[in-house]
Amino acid sequence: MQHGGHPGAAGVTLEAANIDRFRRELSRQVDQHRIDAGPEGLQIDAELPFSEVSLTLAEEIERLAPFGNGNPLPKFVSQKLRVVQDRRIGRDGAHRRLLLQDKEERKQSAVWWRSADEELPGGEVDIAYTLGINEYRGERNAQLTVEAVRPAAEVEAAGLGGGLGGECALHDMRRESVDAGELPTPGRAVWFAEGTRLGHVPFQSRLDAAQAETGRPLVLWSSPPSPELLQWLVERAAPSELYLVGRDTAEAQPDAVLKQVAGMAKWSMRPSRNGHDGGAAQDSRLPIDRLAARIGVTEAIIRCSLLWLEQKGLLRIDGWEEGDVARVEPGDGRERDDDERSLLQEELKELLAEVRAYRRFFQRAPVGALGILVPND
Structure with a gap:
């Protein structure tokens, strides 16, 4: 391996087989030694509705090159978008290509590099991105490169939204001895009960919640694995009542x-079980x-x-x-x-x-x- 560079840049030469390992270790070292300074969050240059995203605008931005330290690519944000397609790209699925749609059903394609471990929020989203040009087989198109994604709307201050009058009754049962039979049944409530240590409680996952009617009680029997999932469950269910039970029902070792x-x-x-050895695989x-x-x-x-x-x-x-x-x-x-x-x-x-x-x-x-x-x- 060889390396070199100057105060504004650095370069390395290494074997192709070591690129993924190098990338992971470099990211780990940056996270460990990063010094938090300057303004927090992304610095957005302008809000850009999809009606104004075009190849012409991308070409105008390209005229501002070269980009780099002291002249960063402009960052835009488009709000209240819906992800209509989420496709993995790259040999190991490390990247994604999203198809985004706004309220007027205008669509734009966006590439999201190194996003394999990122979780998309449920519902509408706000997307921060840079705008460039994608050239493929002689065709030139405007291309969005995602910088960050967040939920499009916060929970209303008046309550959890949905339900009767937009209000939600909260039942905090996390420190109580609770029998599942005392709670609203899965037939009339949205349940979140995941993992392999549920005992007699039926498995009811986040995927079931995605298909459930809004405005019903929401029972969080299991402790969610992340705040993002908790937020999504509440926003998706828009419950009339919320039962916090929070049992530890999943492995985490x-x-x-x-x-x-x-x-x-x-x-x-x-x-497959077709009665013959060597049958077709699942x-x-x-x-x-x-x-x-x-x-x-x-x-x-x-x-x-x-x-x-x-x-x-x-x-x-x-x-x-x-x-x-x-x-x-x-x-x-x-x-x-x-x-x-x-x-x-x-x-x-x-x-x-x-x-x-x-x-x-x-x-x-x-x-x-x-x-x-x-x-x-």
Whole structure:
């Protein structure tokens, strides 16, 4: 490996096989040694509705080049957009291509680099991006490059939204001994109960909540793995009543999670039961959101686990399909790069430590600290 540069730039020469490992370690070092200074958050230059996004504007921006230190690319924001398509791109699904639509049904394509571990908020979103030109097979088009994504609207200060009169009755039962039979049944309430330690409580996932009617009671039997999921559940359900139970029903240790992900991957690749040996395999497709819901963790943890299992030689990721679905094949049993696997294991440990910490916070924090706004008594 060779390196060099000047105060405004740096360059390295290394073998192609080491690029992914180098990128991960560089990101880790930057996070560890970064000095927080200057204004917080993204600096946005202008709000740009989709009606004004065009190749002509992108060409005008290009005339301001060269961009870099002292002359950054202008950053724009477009608000209240809907993600109508989310497709993984790149050999390992590390990037995404989004199709975004505004209120007037105008659509724009956007690329989001190194976003494999990022979770899209539910509902409408605000997108911060730079505007450039994509040239492909002789055609030139304006292309958005995503910088950040956030939910488009905050929870209304008057309450949780939805329900009767826009108000929500809160039942904080986190420190109580609660029998599931005392709560509104899944037939008339939206339940969140995920993980493999539910006991007699039926599995009711975030995916069920996505299909449920709004305005019904919301029962949070399990502690959510992240504040983003909590916020999404509340916004999506717009409940008339909210029951905070917060039981610890999911694994959050690396070995246990890896074992569960490996088991689900193995099941997806097993031969079909058609009465004959060597029958056709199952579809070998792993929807990331379904795995995350079944285990009760974040989608980032599932992706990291699959990459670790691939490095271990237990499976091979054949590609990614629209909707964040991994196609997998049986591995050859040969372990790959030890350093890369070690980095993935450390990343997995950190992600799971964040989940454990948030679950403890959810179980113990005052209601006001959870970011859930309820009406004053």
